[in-house]
Structures are given as C-alpha cells and as structure tokens.
Amino acid sequence: MSKLSVPHGVTGTADVVRIGLPLLREEQDACASGRALRARQLLRDERRPRRKPVEDFFFKPVQGMLDAVEHHGQALEAAQRDSRHARNCHPMHAEWAREATSVYLAARAQEEAARVASGHAPTFPVAAEWVSIDRLREPDARGITQYERTVWGRRYATGDGRLREIWIPSIGAANKDRSAVEIAAAAAVTATGVPARAPYRQRYKQLDHDVVRPERVRVVAVGLGDGSVEVLADWDAYEATDRFARLAKPRYAAVVDGRTLRPGSDCLACEGLSACTAIREVPGLLGVPAPARPRKRRSLSASDLRCYESCPARFHLTRTLNIRDGRAENEAIRRGRAVDSWLNERHRRQPRIPCRELPLPASLPGLAGEEAAPALAMLRRHRAHCPLDGLPPDATVRSQWRLAAYDSTADVVVIADPDLLYTERGGWVWRETKTAKTRSWGGRPLLRTYPQLALAVLMMASGVLGGDPRHSRIELELLREDGSACEEIDPFDETTVDQARTVITYLAAGWAADEEYAATPGEHCSECEVQRWCQVRRDDAMEAHR
Numbered sequence: 129m130s131k132l133s134v135p136h137g138v139t140g141t142a143d144v145v146r147i148g149l150p151l152l153r154e155e156q157d158a159c160a161s162g163r164a165l166r167a168r169q170l171l172r173d174e175r176r177p178r179r180k181p182v183e184d185f186f187f188k189p190v191q192g193m194l195d196a197v198e199h200h201g202q203a204l205e206a207a208q209r210d211s212r213h214a215r216n217c218h219p220m221h222a223e224w225a226r227e228a229t230s231v232y233l234a235a236r237a238q239e240e241a242a243r244v245a246s247g248h249a250p251t252f253p254v255a256a257e258w259v260s261i262d263r264l265r266e267p268d269a270r271g272i273t274q275y276e277r278t279v280w281g282r283r284y285a286t287g288d289g290r291l292r293e294i295w296i297p298s299i300g301a302a303n304k305d306r307s308a309v310e311i312a313a314a315a316a317v318t319a320t321g322v323p324a325r326a327p328y329r330q331r332y333k334q335l336d337h338d339v340v341r342p343e344r345v346r347v348v349a350v351g352l353g354d355g356s357v358e359v360l361a362d363w364d365a366y367e368a369t370d371r372f373a374r375l376a377k378p379r380y381a382a383v384v385d386g387r388t389l390r391p392g393s394d395c396l397a398c399e400g401l402s403a404c405t406a407i408r409e410v411p412g413l414l415g416v417p418a419p420a421r422p423r424k425r426r427s428l429s430a431s432d433l434r435c436y437e438s439c440p441a442r443f444h445l446t447r448t449l450n451i452r453d454g455r456a457e458n459e460a461i462r463r464g465r466a467v468d469s470w471l472n473e474r475h476r477r478q479p480r481i482p483c484r485e486l487p488l489p490a491s492l493p494g495l496a497g498e499e500a501a502p503a504l505a506m507l508r509r510h511r512a513h514c515p516l517d518g519l520p521p522d523a524t525v526r527s528q529w530r531l532a533a534y535d536s537t538a539d540v541v542v543i544a545d546p547d548l549l550y551t552e553r554g555g556w557v558w559r560e561t562k563t564a565k566t567r568s569w570g571g572r573p574l575l576r577t578y579p580q581l582a583l584a585v586l587m588m589a590s591g592v593l594g595g596d597p598r599h600s601r602i603e604l605e606l607l608r609e610d611g612s613a614c615e616e617i618d619p620f621d622e623t624t625v626d627q628a629r630t631v632i633t634y635l636a637a638g639w640a641a642d643e644e645y646a647a648t649p650g651e652h653c654s655e656c657e658v659q660r661w662c663q664v665r666r667d668d669a670m671e672a673h674r
Contacts, residue, residue, distance in 0.1 A: 129385055131271040132164055134171060135400030141170040143267055144331045145384055146276040149310050152379050157530035159394040159406075160386025166397060167384055170329055173399045177422035177539070181643035182218050184424075186299055186449040189214040189225035190352070194232065194282065198253035204233060218444055218645055223661040224451055228352035232297065235355040236282075239348070251293055254283040258292070258321030259332045270384060276332050277380070279317040289340030293348055294318045296360075300353035300454045306360060308371075309379045311347055315361045316372030318345040341365065353454050391532040395541045396427045401534060410590040413535040413542055415633030416640040423643075427541040430580035433635040440638070441647035445658040452657040463503045464563040466492040467607065468547065470507060471561060475516065475527040475548055482517035483510055502609040506563050509612035513605050515550055515559055524551045533592045538640055544583055555599030558584050558619075563607045574615065575624075575631050578604065581617060585628035588619035 134142055146169040165171065183189070192213030196202040207213065208229060214222035244250050260277040267273050281296040294314055296303070306314075322339050324332040345368050347361035363371070389406035401407065414428070436443040445451045457465070470492060474483055488507055491500050516525070526549040533542045548559040560580060575582040584602050587593070593600070602617040618624055647664035659665050 129269045129381075131269075132168065135165070135173075135403040137175060137403055138165075138171050138173050138399050140168075140172055140329065141331075142168050143271055143273040144168065144170050144276065145270075145272050145274070146170075146278060146332075147380055147383060148278045148280060149306075149313060151383050152309055152313055152376070153307070154379075155393070156528075157390060157392030157394070157532075159390040159392060159398070160382075160388040162389070162394040162398045162400070163383050164386040165400050166394075170331070171399055172329075173402060175402070176399070177419075177424060179421065179423045180216070181421075181423060182444065182645060183216045183221065184448050186221075186451055187297060189217050189222055190228050190232065190297070193225065193229040195255075197229075197233065198282075199255045204230065218441065219663060220441055220445055220647070220658060220661040221449060221451070223663070224445070224658075227661070231352055231355045232350060235350050235357050236295065238355075239357050249286045249288070249291065251284040251286050251291065254285050254292075254323075256283075256323035256335055257325065258283060258294075258317060259324040259326075260317050260320045261322060261324060261332055261334065272384075274331050277313065277317050277321075279314045279321075281314075283318075285342070290343045291346070292318050292342040292344075293346040295348045295350050297350050297352050299351075299451055301351040302349040302356040302358040303351075304349060304358050304360070306349070309376050311360045312368075312371040312374075313376040313380075314347045315345050315363055315368040316376060318342070318347065319365045319368040392530045393427070393532075393543065395532050395534065396425060401425075401541075402536075407541075408533045408590060408592045409536050410533050410542075410587075410592075411535065411537045413533055413586060413590060414538050414540060414636040414640065415629055416538050416636050418537050419539070419640070422539075425539050425541065427543050428636065428639070429543045429545070430583045433579055433632075433639065436639045436642075437635060438652045439648045439650070439656070440642055440645040441662065441664070442652075442656055442658055443639075444645035445661075453660055455657055458655060459499055460563075460565070462494050463499065463506075466494050466500075466503050467506050467510075467563050468561065469493070471510065472527045472547070475525065480516050480519065480521075480525060482519075483507075483514040484512075484517060502565070503563075505609040506607035506612075509607050510561070510605070513612060513614045515548060515557065515603075519550060519552075524549075526550070531587060531592055533587055533590060538636075540640075542583070542587070544580065544587060546584070549593070551595065553599040554596035555601070556588070556593040556595040557601055557603060558588060558593070559603045559605060560584070561605040561607065565608065573627065573631075574604070574617070575627050579631060579635055582628040582631040585617065585619040585624055586632060589625050589628075 145167050147167050151163050151167060193207040196207040197204055208226040214225060262275040264273050279294055281294045284293040319342055323335040325335055326332045342365060344364050349358040349360055391407035395401055395407055432447050435447055488504055492503050495503055528545055529549050531544045535542055546558045547561045550557050597620045602619055604615040606613045647662050649665050653659050653665050
C-alpha cells in the first residue's frame with residue numbers, strides 16, 4: 129500500500145478513489161497501473177481531446193427515454209419520439225434504442241407484476257444514484273481521503289425502503305456470466321449506498337442524510353435484445369455485506385494498489401498514456417493525418433478495418449457500440465472459431481506438448497453433426513505446422529496475447545491479437561492461423577487479403593515486440609479440409625513494409641476522418657447483424673421492388 133505516482137501531464141485531485149464494476153474485471157490484458165490511475169477519476173490529462181462526433185455509449189439514448197418515462201411521467205411513445213434523447217446518436221443507434229426501451233420496460237413490468245402477484249411489495253423507480261462513500265479524517269497510507277464505490281444500472285425500491293433493486297442491462301440477453309466479485313460488489317453498493325451526486329470533476333456528496341437502510345437487495349440482469357431477466361443476487365443486507373468482505377473487498381484493494389504496466393485495451397481510457405513507458409509510441413503508424421477537429425481517443429484493430437470497409441454504419445454499431453441482433457454466426461465463422469479455440473487451449477498448456485502428439489477430439493463445441501468433420505480435418509492438417517514441435521524448453525509461447533501500439537499522430541491505440549507468439553533464437557515469430565474451404569486469396573496480394581498481416585508487419589517493423597530482427601518473422605498458417613500451407617513474411621523487408629503501409633493507410637484513411645458512419649448497402653447486408661435498424665437498407669429494398 130503506497131501513494132500512486134501521478135504521471136507527468138496529469139492534474140487534479142489524487143485523494144479520491146472511485147471504482148465501478150468494470151475496473152473489478154480480471155482480464156488477460158488488464159493494466160494494473162492504468163486501472164489504479166483510472167480509480168483516481170478526478171485526475172486527468174487536460175491536453176486530451178474529449179469531443180465525440182457520434183455517441184459511443186450504447187445505453188445513453190435508452191437512459192434518456194427511461195428517465196423520461198420512469199422519473200418524469202412521460203408516455204413511452206412520446207419519449208421515443210422526443211429527439212432530445214437520441215441527440216448526437218447515429219440514426220441506427222436511435223432506432224435500436226427506441227426498440228430496447230420498449231423491451232426493457234416490458235421485461236420490468238412482467239417481473240414486477242409476477243413479484244407483486246406472489247405477495248411482495250411493489251417497487252418504484254429511484255432517481256438518485258446509490259454510492260458507498262467512506263470518508264477519512266486524515267489521508268491514509270495511499271494518500272486517499274475518500275473511497276467511493278459505484279454500480280451502474282437502473283434503481284428501484286419499495287415505498288418503505290426495505291428492499292432495493294439494481295437492474296443492470298445488457299445489449300442482447302441478460303448477462304448471467306458476471307463474476308462472483310462483480311455480483312457481490314453490486315449487491316454491497318445497493319445495500320450500503322447513500323443517495324449521492326458528483327458535481328463535474330468533484331467527489332460524491334450525500335444528498336439525503338435521513339436514509340432508510342434496506343433489509344434486502346436484489347441484483348437483476350436484463351437483456352435489451354430479448355427481454356430476458358436473471359436474478360443474480362437476492363440477499364438480505366447481512367449476506368450482501370458479508371459477501372462483499374469475503375469476495376469483493378480484496379479485489380478493490382488490488383485495483384487501488386496495482387502498479388504493473390501492461391499495454392492493451394486499458395490504454396484507450398488511460399489519462400497517463402502520453403507519459404507511459406510500456407507502450408510503443410509510433411507516430412504515423414496508420415499513415416493518416418491528425419484529425420481535422422480533435423476528437424476523443426479511439427482504438428483500432430484489423431478486424432475493425434475490415435468491418436468499416438464493408439459498411440461504416442455496421443462498424444459503428446457492432447464495433448463501437450457492440451450492438452448486434454443476436455443472429456447465429458454462419459458455418460464458416462463457427463468452424464474457424466472452433467478450430468481457433470481448440471488450438472489456443474492446446475498451445476497454452478503447460479508443459480508444452482506439440483499438437484501432433486495429442487489425440488484429436490471426437491467433436492468440437494459449437495459445431496453440430498457433420499459440421500465438425502471439416503474442422504477436425506483442419507486440425508489434423510495443423511499437426512504438420514504446429515510451432516511447438518521442436519521448440520526449445522526455454523522458448524516463450526503466448527497464445528492470443530494482446531499487443532498495443534500508440535499512433536500519437538492520429539491519437540489511436542492500435543490493437544492486435546496474434547493467434548500465437550513464440551521466440552526463436554532471440555527473435556519473435558508472429559503466427560496467424562486461418563481456415564478456409566478453398567484457396568482464398570486467388571492471386572490477390574496476401575497483405576490485402578489478410579489486413580491483420582499488414583498490421584503485423586507495421587507493428588513488428590516498429591519494434592512493438594522487440595527481439596532480434598534477423599530471427600523474427602510472420603507466419604500465415606492456412607488450413608483447409610483438403611490441404612494446408614504455411615507462408616512466411618519478413619516484416620523488416622523494405623518492400624514488404626511499403627506494401628503493408630499502403631494497405632493499412634488505404635483502409636484507415638476513411639475511418640480516421642469519418643464522423644457520420646453512413647450505411648452502404650450491398651451484398652454484405654444479408655449477413656449484417658444490425659440491418660433490422662437500418663433505414664437505408666429498407667429504403668434500398670423498397671426501391672428494388674418498385
């Protein structure tokens with residue numbers, strides 16, 4: 129336990145800790161130091177742009193409509209028509225939000241009716257946020273004078289305050305996979321939190337000191353796609369606080385005291401990024417100019433670029449807002465995912481065993497009946513190319529290890545998830561594995577067919593991985609039912625680097641400058657996960673039938 133060293137360029141109040149559920153998640157690429165800094169939410173780099181050309185939080189318009197209905201008595205239809213609730217939202221986001229609001233209110237009404245019918249007291253919407261606040265008379269060893277625990281969601285309570293509920297929405301189905309730590313944290317805040325408000329860039333202040341402590345709390349997950357409801361916790365106040373002490377409190381302490389640096393997804397929101405020594409800064413990595421109008425920092429991956437190329441609107445909804453209609457993936461995607469999952473699990477095993485020495489499974493999760501046969505054939509083909517075969521014991525092997533680099537010109541955190549990284553004679557080898565029914569690129573340049581290879585070239589050439597360039601390379605393992613191949617790419621060859629830069633700059637240029645994300649109908653619409661909310665697609669279809 130010690131004071132956090134505030135990065136250069138970051139200013140504000142360092143004696144307040146504020147932690148919500150997202151900071152408690154234990155993720156492979158989590159940056160402990162970055163999360164400790166994020167927990168001091170009153171610290172920030174004032175040089176960072178904050179402008180959002182388009183709303184990037186999926187629940188913002190839903191929140192506005194629900195507030196209008198639940199707290200201001202507005203009719204649902206009137207709230208859905210009120211354009212103020214969807215201000216700055218993409219048209220498809222607004223369309224989705226109107227539908228999601230109806231789904232939420234219907235699910236809430238059904239659950240409430242069932243509970244009242246079984247003899248429970250009715251609950252009512254609560255506008256004020258519940259926050260667990262611990263104030264200290266003197267700064268502690270961390271230099272903290274106030275600890276704040278929050279939980280995001282919709283709040284309800286009985287008229288006498290003896291029961292409180294927190295409803296936590298998810299985009300599709302109700303999220304039943306929250307960790308025991310998150311559930312305990314949510315329940316504890318619901319049980320002990322006081323009505324509070326935080327003025328802009330200030331600590332939370334209690335609004336009402338005459339607060340009835342609840343005797344029971346419920347944590348409820350609700351799906352905005354299908355209206356599913358899952359009760360994650362239904363505990364008395366003692367159990368809520370007991371589980372917090374046993375399960376969640378140690379995790380809070382770990383977040384506050386984290387000091388390890390790990391470049392990855394946390395870099396996106398980090399106020400200390402410009403002073404970070406762990407992430408590789410590569411100005412001009414994407415080959416695009418700085419934004420004409422400064423905007424909020426973004427992240428970008430090769431899969432983002434492919435999605436944007438197919439349709440900017442689809443990119444915005446699926447990659448930025450994470451909105452999808454829940455449709456099943458096609459067979460090719462499920463087959464590739466099943467093969468990748470099996471290989472990733474085997475390559476992570478300790479001690480390491482080459483895949484040729486392991487028996488193949490009889491079936492694969494997610495593949496039904498005859499669908500498994502091509503995937504199993506691909507796994508059999510992989511045995512000839514498994515990099516673990518002959519690898520020395522002291523080699524480093526990392527499966528699905530997230531990499532990040534910072535293009536400070538574009539203010540973009542560039543993300544990549546190599547299927548496999550391993551060391552060889554002091555160098556790094558970046559392995560990408562692809563599955564296909566047939567030879568898929570058919571004469572098209574390899575780096576254009578697989579943009580992740582182009583991005584891999586630029587990241588390795590920029591020194592993101594380090595290692596000896598003479599013994600570093602990129603490998604593309606192509607697995608088919610009837611054959612396989614392993615192509616090698618030299619990421620330090622000047623011609624290859626130029627080709628990679630051409631590919632990435634071409635793909636990133638439109639994305640970097642876009643502030644509207646217009647829909648572009650085409651053949652891809654048939655498999656689009658967000659077409660149901662696309663007016664352009666509907667208009668295009670109507671025009672075709674005239």
